[in-house]
Amino acid sequence: MTEADARASTAVGGQEGRPRYHRILLKLSGEALLGDRSYGVDPAFCTFIARQLVEVHALGIQVAIVVGGGNIFRGLAAAAKGMDRATGDYIGMLATVMNALALQDALEKEHLDTRVMSALAMNEVAEPYIRRRAVRHLEKGRVVILAAGTGNPYFTTDTAAALRAVEIDAEVILKATRVDGVYDADPLLHPGARRYERLTYVDVLTERLQVLDATAVSLCMENDLPIIVFDLNRPDNIRNVALGEPVGTIISGGGSA
Numbered sequence: 001m002t003e004a005d006a007r008a009s010t011a012v013g014g015q016e017g018r019p020r021y022h023r024i025l026l027k028l029s030g031e032a033l034l035g036d037r038s039y040g041v042d043p044a045f046c047t048f049i050a051r052q053l054v055e056v057h058a059l060g061i062q063v064a065i066v067v068g069g070g071n072i073f074r075g076l077a078a079a080a081k082g083m084d085r086a087t088g089d090y091i092g093m094l095a096t097v098m099n100a101l102a103l104q105d106a107l108e109k110e111h112l113d114t115r116v117m118s119a120l121a122m123n124e125v126a127e128p129y130i131r132r133r134a135v136r137h138l139e140k141g142r143v144v145i146l147a148a149g150t151g152n153p154y155f156t157t158d159t160a161a162a163l164r165a166v167e168i169d170a171e172v173i174l175k176a177t178r179v180d181g182v183y184d185a186d187p188l189l190h191p192g193a194r195r196y197e198r199l200t201y202v203d204v205l206t207e208r209l210q211v212l213d214a215t216a217v218s219l220c221m222e223n224d225l226p227i228i229v230f231d232l233n234r235p236d237n238i239r240n241v242a243l244g245e246p247v248g249t250i251i252s253g254g255g256s257a
Contacts, residue, residue, distance in 0.1 A: 020244030023062040023138060025165040026053075026174045027158065030070035032232055033099055040071060041099060046106035052238040053143060054110050061242050062138040064168055065145045066161040067103060069095025075153070089153035093120055096157060100147035101125060113142040119151030119160075131167045138168065158216040166223045173225060174241055175212065176232035181249035182211050199251045211251070220251075227251040 028049070035042025053063060072095035075088030100116045107114045115137045118126035126147060127133070137144045149160040158175075165173050182204075185193040196203075201221035205214055211229055212220075220227055230237050230248030241247045 019059045019061050019242055021061060021171045021242055023064070023168070023170050024056075024172055024174055024242060025064045025066060025161060025168070025170040026176065026238065027161040028065060028067045028099075028103075028176050028232070029157075030068040030072060030095065030099055031178075032071075032176055033067070033102065034071050041102045043102070043106065046103055047109070048235075049103070049232070049238075050106040050110045050112070052236065053107065054112060055236070055239045056242050057112060057141070057143065059239070059242065062141075063143045064134070064138060064164065064170060065100075065103065065143065066149075066157055066164055067096055067099045067145060067147060068157040069093070069099055071095075072098060086153035089149075089155075090120075093148040093151070096149060097122065097126060097147040100145040103145055107143055107145075113140075114145060115142050116145045116147055119146075119148040134164075135168050156213050156216070158212040159219065162212070162216040162219040162225070165225055166219065170225070173220065173227045174238065175227055175229045176238075177211075177229055178231065178233060180231040180234070180247075182209055182229050182251070184209075196249050197246075198254060199249060200253060201251060204251055211249075217251075221253070224253055 033041045033046060035045030056063060069092045073092050075085060075092040078088035078091070079085035097118055104114045104116050116126040117129040117134055119129045121128055129146060134144050146164050149155060149157050150163055161173055179187055181195045182199060183193040183195050187193040201217050204211060204217050212227065228241050228248050228250050230241055237247055
């Protein structure tokens with residue numbers, strides 16, 4: 001074996017490159033797909049995400065994705081302007097399906113087998129979400145994109161991510177954001193805001209930290225499912241988190257920072 005072969009072997013299967021997680025759930029907000037746009041989907045940024053997931057998949061990690069729809073439509077915002085909340089939420093669910101299909105297109109252009117599964121029936125474009133089928137797709141090495149939230153109004157896609165992660169036995173939720181973790185104030189507005197390295201579920205709930213909604217955090221707490229909040233815009237961050245490197249903020253049952 002050459003020296004280069006030895007380094008490659010260590011990177012993939014050795015201590016330094018051994019994945020920490022076998023099955024992950026990546027939570028992407030709809031805004032994550034905006035890229036540099038103010039509305040809709042940026043195909044270039046979808047490709048940026050897809051290429052990171054190729055690296056993660058090559059490590060043997062099973063990947064499920066829950067995607068939001070805020071780049072296209074927000075039911076809560078529409079309700080605030082007079083629309084029926086349930087109607088607005090259903091429209092938002094349809095927006096998540098649109099995002100899921102755009103992400104599927106980017107992933108398959110990078111030669112990753114992908115399945116979109118929807119909580120709302122739309123058989124022409126997505127499979128119905130069935131837990132056992134989703135797990136089987138993951139076991140076969142397919143990336144599973146879970147769309148339409150929980151299929152019910154009044155529940156956010158954060159809650160859908162927590163629910164689906166528990167259902168498919170994911171070991172962690174990776175919550176992708178535009179900042180490098182959880183802060184005690186908005187770091188974009190308050191330059192002196194403090195970033196937390198670790199938080200407990202109780203910390204997030206009692207301090208009302210706006211990272212996930214309370215229902216999602218409570219579900220993770222009940223099932224001892226850790227959440228890692230990290231910056232999606234930094235190259236290789238998804239891979240680094242999956243390898244267990246100290247990226248972003250970890251939310252778990254352990255002590256706070």
